[in-house]
Amino acid sequence: MRVAIGRLLMTDYYYKMTINEIQEGIIEEFAGFEDWMDKYAYLIELGNDLEGMDEQYQTDQNLIKGCQSKVWFNAKLEDGVVKLEANSDAIIVKGIAALLIRVFNNQTPEAIMNADLKFIDEIGLKQHLSPTRSNGLVSMVKQIKMYGLAFNHKVNN
Amino acid sequence: MSLDPHKYRQDFPILSEKVYGKSLVYFDNAATTQTPTQVTDVLVEYYNKYNSNIHRGVHYLSNKSTEGAENARLKVQKFINAAHSHEVIFTAGTTESINLVANSFGECYVSEGDEVIVSEMEHHSNIVPWQMLCQRKKATLKVLPFNDKGELMTEKLEDLITDRTKILAVNHISNSLGTINPIKEIIDFAHSKNVPVLIDAAQSVQHKKIDVQALDADFLVFSGHKLYGPTGVGVLYGKEKYLNEMPPWQGGGEMIKEVTFEKTTYNELPFKFEAGTPNYIDTIGLGAAIDYVEAIGLDEIDAYEQELLAYATAKFESIPNLRIYGTAKNKTSVISFLVEGIHFYDMGMLLDQMGIAVRTGTHCTEPVMQHFGIDGTVRASFAFYNTKEEIDALFAGIEKVCKMFAV
Numbered sequence: 075m076r077v078a079i080g081r082l083l084m085t086d087y088y089y090k091m092t093i094n095e096i097q098e099g100i101i102e103e104f105a106g107f108e109d110w111m112d113k114y115a116y117l118i119e120l121g122n123d124l125e126g127m128d129e130q131y132q133t134d135q136n137l138i139k140g141c142q143s144k145v146w147f148n149a150k151l152e153d154g155v156v157k158l159e160a161n162s163d164a165i166i167v168k169g170i171a172a173l174l175i176r177v178f179n180n181q182t183p184e185a186i187m188n189a190d191l192k193f194i195d196e197i198g199l200k201q202h203l204s205p206t207r208s209n210g211l212v213s214m215v216k217q218i219k220m221y222g223l224a225f226n227h228k229v230n231n
Numbered sequence: 232m233s234l235d236p237h238k239y240r241q242d243f244p245i246l247s248e249k250v251y252g253k254s255l256v257y258f259d260n261a262a263t264t265q266t267p268t269q270v271t272d273v274l275v276e277y278y279n280k281y282n283s284n285i286h287r288g289v290h291y292l293s294n295k296s297t298e299g300a301e302n303a304r305l306k307v308q309k310f311i312n313a314a315h316s317h318e319v320i321f322t323a324g325t326t327e328s329i330n331l332v333a334n335s336f337g338e339c340y341v342s343e344g345d346e347v348i349v350s351e352m353e354h355h356s357n358i359v360p361w362q363m364l365c366q367r368k369k370a371t372l373k374v375l376p377f378n379d380k381g382e383l384m385t386e387k388l389e390d391l392i393t394d395r396t397k398i399l400a401v402n403h404i405s406n407s408l409g410t411i412n413p414i415k416e417i418i419d420f421a422h423s424k425n426v427p428v429l430i431d432a433a434q435s436v437q438h439k440k441i442d443v444q445a446l447d448a449d450f451l452v453f454s455g456h457k458l459y460g461p462t463g464v465g466v467l468y469g470k471e472k473y474l475n476e477m478p479p480w481q482g483g484g485e486m487i488k489e490v491t492f493e494k495t496t497y498n499e500l501p502f503k504f505e506a507g508t509p510n511y512i513d514t515i516g517l518g519a520a521i522d523y524v525e526a527i528g529l530d531e532i533d534a535y536e537q538e539l540l541a542y543a544t545a546k547f548e549s550i551p552n553l554r555i556y557g558t559a560k561n562k563t564s565v566i567s568f569l570v571e572g573i574h575f576y577d578m579g580m581l582l583d584q585m586g587i588a589v590r591t592g593t594h595c596t597e598p599v600m601q602h603f604g605i606d607g608t609v610r611a612s613f614a615f616y617n618t619k620e621e622i623d624a625l626f627a628g629i630e631k632v633c634k635m636f637a638v
Contacts, residue, residue: 110251110584115635118577142592142607143576163606164574165636166581 093185096177097193104197113198117169124172127159138217141210143167149221155180156225158218167210170199178218183229186222191215234535236616239527242267243616253586256621261406261565261612262590264437264459266520273519274461277512285511286485286502300511303518304501310521311451312442313468317500320474321514324465325433326356328452329400331467331504332429333360335477336450341397343369348391348399348426350375350383351602352408355595357400357431375401377602381408381557385417392424398449399428403435407594407610408557409540409565411435418447427473433457437614438536438563440529443468460520461513467504474500481506532615536564539613543622550629552638556599556608564613567594570629572638575609581632582609587625 091099107113131148138145143164150157158179160171177193178186199211240246243265248255257265277299283292285300300321308316322328341347347361351374358372365372373391377383383401392399399421403414418428427449432441436453443451448468455464469477479486479497483506488496497503524532543566547553552571569575579591592607593600600607611625 111635114581114584118635143574144606164576166577167574 090180093177093181093189097191100173100176100193101196110198114166117166117173119169120172121162121165121167121169124160124168124175126161131159132161138210138213141167141213143210145171145210145214147171147214147217147221149218149225151183151225151228154229155182156186156221158221160214162210170211171214174214174218178222183222183225186218187226189219189222233538234527234531234615236535236618239267240616242269242523244268246616250586250588251584256585256587256624258611258613258617258621258625259588259590260614260617261434261457261594261610263456263462264614265616266456266459266461266516267523269523270460270516270519274512274516277515282512284508296511296515299515299518300509303514303521306518306521307466307468310441310525311436311466311468312444314444315471318468318471318474320467320469320501320504321509322452322465322467323463323510324454324456325354325431325452326360326465328450328465328467329356329429329431330360331480332398332450332452332469333364335480335504336398336473337364337368339477341365341368341370344395345370346373346393346396347371348373348375348388348396350401350412351377352381352383352405352410352596352599353400353402354406354431354433355597356433357402357429358598361400370397371395374598375399377408377410379603380559381405381410382559383410383412383417385413385420388417388420392421392426396424396426399426400431401428402431402433403441404432404438404563404565405557405596405599406434406565407567407596407599407608408559409562409567409612410557410559411439411561411563413561414448415446418449422447434563434565437524438529438533449473455513455517455520458517458520459523461516464510464513464517466517471500474504479503479506483507485509527615535615536613539617539619539622540564540566542619543611543613543625546622546626547629550626550633552633553629556603556605565610566612567608567610569605569608570633570638573632573636575607577636578609578629578632581635582625582628585624585628585631587628589625 127148132146136146136148143162145162145167147160158175160175162168162171245265281292281295283296285297304316304319307319313319347365349358349361362372404411414430421428429450430448432451432453437458449470451468453466456462486498486503486506488498554569556567575591579589582589590610594610
C-alpha cells in the first residue's frame with residue numbers, strides 16, 4: 075500500500091495501475107462469462123466502443139502484417155509513457171486490440187518491454203495466438219513490444 | 232435414389248469428432264477433403280508391412296512398395312483415362328505440378344516476347360509460376376476475365392490469343408467461386424489456334440469424371456488431399472509428345488539413366504520428372520482414394536453435392552444482407568459469401584466457436600477479391616459426406632452471428 079501511496083503522490087491525481095493489475099482485472103471480468111457467446115459478445119462490444127484512430131495513421135506502415143483482417147496500431151511517446159491507438163475492419167479483432175490498449179496504454183516503455191502477458195491464456199484467447207497467418211493477436215503483441223523496445227532505447231539515449 | 236451420406240460418414244472418424252464440445256460440421260472441403268479409413272488403413276499397412284524405397288530394389292519389400300506405387304499410377308491413368316501410364320507423373324501436389332510445367336515447358340517453348348494466358352479466377356498457384364516464368368523470359372502474362380456472376384468471358388479468347396501465345400492455363404472449377412468452366416470449349420478453341428492448354432483440376436477431380444483424351448487436355452494437374460487421399464501427393468498428366476520434348480526440371484536420383492562427371496543421360500518417362508525418392512506411400516494412398524471414390528461413383532457424388540448446393544443456396548438467399556459471390560449457372564458445391572456489416576474473419580471465428588469449420592479470407596485468389604472490390608469472403612464447401620442437417624446448423628449459426636452483430 076505504501077508503494078501505491080507513493081505513486082499517488084508522484085502522479086498527484088491518480089493511482090496508475092500496473093500491467094499486471096490491469097490483466098488481473100480483465101481475467102476477473104472474463105471469469106464472469108458463462109459461455110463463449112457472452113465472451114465474444116463482450117469482445118464485439120469492446121470493438122464497437124473502441125474509438126478508432128485518425129485515418130491519417132491508418133497507413134501501410136502501421137498495418138500489422140499477417141492478419142486476415144486489417145489491424146493498425148499507432149504509438150507515440152508522451153511524458154515518458156506510451157500512448158496507443160488502434161483500429162481494425164473486423165470487430166472482434168478490434169475488441170482484442172481494445173484489450174491490449176487497456177493493458178499497455180499509458181505504461182512506460184520499460185514496463186511494456188518486460189510485460190508477461192498472461193491474460194490472453196487465462197481468458198481463453200490462446201487459440202488466437204497460434205502462429206498462423208490468419209490471426210493478428212501474436213503480431214499485435216509483437217508490434218506493441220517493438221514499440222516498447224524502440225521507445226525505451228529513445229528514452230535511454 | 233440419391234446418395235445417402237450416412238452410409239459413408241462412418242468411413243471418416245474425424246466427422247464424429249467434437250470441437251469445443253460440439254459436433255464438428257466440416258465445410259472446408261475445397262481446401263482439404265477428409266480421408267476415409269479405407270485410405271488410412273492402406274497407409275498404415277504399407278508402413279507396417281512393406282515400407283522400403285521403391286525402384287531398383289532387389290529385395291521383397293522394395294518390390295512390394297514399387298508394385299504398390301506403380302499400381303497407383305495405373306489407377307490414376309484409368310481414373311483420368313490417359314492414353315499411357317507414363318503420362319502420369321507423381322508430384323507433391325497441384326502447385327508442384329504447375330511449377331514443373333511452367334519451368335520445364337517454359338524453358339523449352341517460351342521466349343522473349345511470347346505470351347502466357349491465365350484466367351482472372353485462378354488460384355495463386357496457377358498465376359505465380361507463370362508470372363515467374365514470364366519475368367525470367369521477358370514474356371507477357373495475359374488475363375482472361377470473368378463477369379460479375381463469376382463466369383469466364385471465353386469470347387475474349389479470340390482477341391487474347393495471338394501467334395505469340397505459348398500456353399493457356401485455366402482451372403476447371405474455381406476454388407473461391409465454385410464456377411465450372413467450359414474447359415472442352417476452351418481447349419478446342421485454343422487448339423484451333425495451336426495453343427496447348429493446362430487444366431488445373433484441383434477442384435474438379437473430386438466432383439466430375441475427367442477424361443483427358445476426350446477433353447484433349449495437354450496438361451492436367453490435381454492433388455491427392457482434395458480427392459479424399461493423403462496430403463503431399465499430386466499428379467501431373469501431360470501428353471507424351473510434350474513430356475518427351477520437355478527437359479527434366481529437378482535433378483537427382485531416379486530421373487537419370489547414366490551419370491558421369493562429364494555428362495548425365497536422363498531416364499525415360501515418367502521417371503525423368505520424378506527426381507529423388509518419391510512420396511511412394513502417399514502415392515499408394517492416392518490409389519486407394521481413387522478406389523474409394525470410384526466405388527461410390529463420381530456421378531452419384533456429383534448429383535448429391537448438387538442437391539446440397541441447391542439446398543444451401545436457397546437457405547442462404549433467405550438471409551437478408553447476405554451476398555453470394557459466384558453465381559454462375561454451372562457451379563459446384565462451394566458457396567462464398569459475405570453478410571453486410573460483418574467481417575468474414577469475425578463470421579469465421581464465431582462459426583468456429585459453434586464447431587463449424589469454414590474458410591475465410593481470399594482463398595489464394597486475390598484477383599477474384601479485387602474483381603469484386605472486397606478483402607475476402609467466408610467460404611463453405613460441401614462434400615458427399617455432408618448432410619442437409621449440417622447445412623441447417625450452418626444456417627442457424629449465421630443467423631446467430633447476425634443477431635450478435637445486430638445485423
